[in-house]
Amino acid sequence: MAQIGRRNPTKLRIDLGDTSHSSSTFDSTLGGSNDLNDTWRQDLARIVTDHASQQRTDVNWGGERNELRPEDLQQVQKLGSGNAGVVWKVKHQPTGRIMAKKVINVETEPQQRRQIIRELSILKICESPHIVSFYGAxxxxxxxxxxxxxxxxxxxxFEDIYKRAHELHGVIGETVLARLAESVCKGLxxxxxxxxxxxxxxPSxxxxxxxxxxKLCDLGVSGELINSIADTFLGTQYYMAPERIQGxxxxxxxDIWSLGLTIIEVAQNQPALxxxxxxRxxxxxxxxxxxxxxxxxxxxxxxxxxxxxxxxxxIKNPKDRPGPMVMLNHPFIQECKGGSEQELATWLKEVWDWK
Incomplete structure (x- = not known):
């Protein structure tokens, strides 16, 4: 089977004819359902906006302040949906910027409301090339x-990408796998x-x-809320490390355990478990x-x-399992040749047959 993006110091290509081989520290204390209209809204408003109306927020794009309002977001395409919400590809009409809009139902359980507060708190402080950018809420x-x-x-x-590779009768090469591992470790x-x-x-x-x-996305809540537990047990729970299952x-x-299963899945075009x-x-x-x-x-x-x-x-024992900083020094990442962002961009264009 041909390798898509295989290790090659000069070029990444799709070559299909080839036969060679803690909770975070930002948890908020919210009350039960009776506090929905008070504590919940106050905590949420404090995080997402300084405006009393709570219907808009200012965001900084390229050094310029832009107002983010619901009426300015034109829906382009639905990207996913579940019991608790939906994800849209939208266009910010005043600037033309394309973004992903997650709409989450706030009539959720108190624990889920706490998770929403936690993720928004995290998103507001994250600014890394390895983390998906947060524009506002x-x-x-x-x-x-x-x-x-x-x-x-x-x-x-990468779930979309490896499934595309499968359609093309190819597999993801090690140059791409190494850059995937490197980026995830740097994000962690x-x-x-x-x-x-x-x-x-x-992978998703x-x-x-x-x-x-x-880039990493879904820092602990929104992805879980969009997907129902029933639909994703065999798609999410098996990424859990042994220590989590044991309480x-x-x-x-x-997270490194989950990265290992992710690499296997992307490498072989199907989940490891x-x-x-x-x-059955x-x-x-x-x-x-x-x-x-x-x-x-x-x-x-x-x-x-x-x-x-x-x-x-x-490694099953978390005390013996390396952390992301150690894994960044692993020969698989350090000795990988090629795989610059420009090369990956060219490779991705070929994968999706973009013109």
Whole structure:
């Protein structure tokens, strides 16, 4: 099977004819459902806007202040939806900027409202090339929702990308895998500097821009709220590290575990779990595999450095599992040649057949 974006120091290409081989420190204390119209709105308004109307917020794009108002957001395309909300591709009409708009129903459980406050608090302080940019948020009282406006990443998620590779009868090459691993680790290091743990690393939460940038999104809540638990048990829970399943504290090492499963999934065009031939496992059987059984590994046609990177990510004891700073020094990342943002942008254009 041809490798898309395989390791090549001179060029990244799609070559399909080739036969070679913690909770964050920003948790807010909210009351129960009776406090929805008071504490919840006060805390939310304090974070999303300085305007008394709570219907708009100012954002800074390229050094210029722009007002973000619901009436200025033209819906272009629905990107996803679930029980608690919907994600739209929208156009900010005054500036022409394209962005992703998440609309989350505020009539949620108290714990979910706390999560919304937490994520917005995190988003407001994050400014990293490895994290999707936050443009602003506001309350939509008419529809009873919170609107979060984020950077739109044209290339989609790595889940979208590897599924596209499968359609093209190809696989993602190691140059791209190494840059994926590097960007995720750098994003995790940055979040740790802000006392934040991502908690939901998976292919659908790692995005690419048309410029070849790789960025983390969904810092702990909005993605979980958009997707129903019933629909995503085998699509989210199996990324959990063993210590989380056993009730231990979440750490950066837990995110590294999820990165290992992400690399396997993107590399082989399908999730690492459930194991091949065991797709009908009951949830408790799947969790038992994560905690007690050997996990799937990369195929032998991958390089030793790539396979060892994944092995290090999937060490079951979190005390022995490296953190993101250590993993950045792994030979798989350090010895990878090529894969500049310009090369990745060219590669992505070929993947999606952009003109």
């Amino acid at each position: 506001f309350m939509d009282d008419i529809n009873g929702s919170v609107v979060i406006c984020m950077e739109y990443c044209e290339g989609g998620s 290091v940055y979040l740790h500097s802000k006392s934040v743990i991502h908690r939901d690393i998976k 939460n790692v995005l690419m821009t048309k410029k070849g940038e790789i 231990s504290k979440y750490s950066m090492q837990s 459930p194991p091949p031939g065991q797709s 496992l009951a949830p408790f059987e799947l969790l038992d595999i994560i905690v007690n059984q050997p996990l799937p590994t990369l195929n032998s046609d991958r390089s030793e450095a790539c396979r060892d990177f994944v092995t290090q990510c999937l």
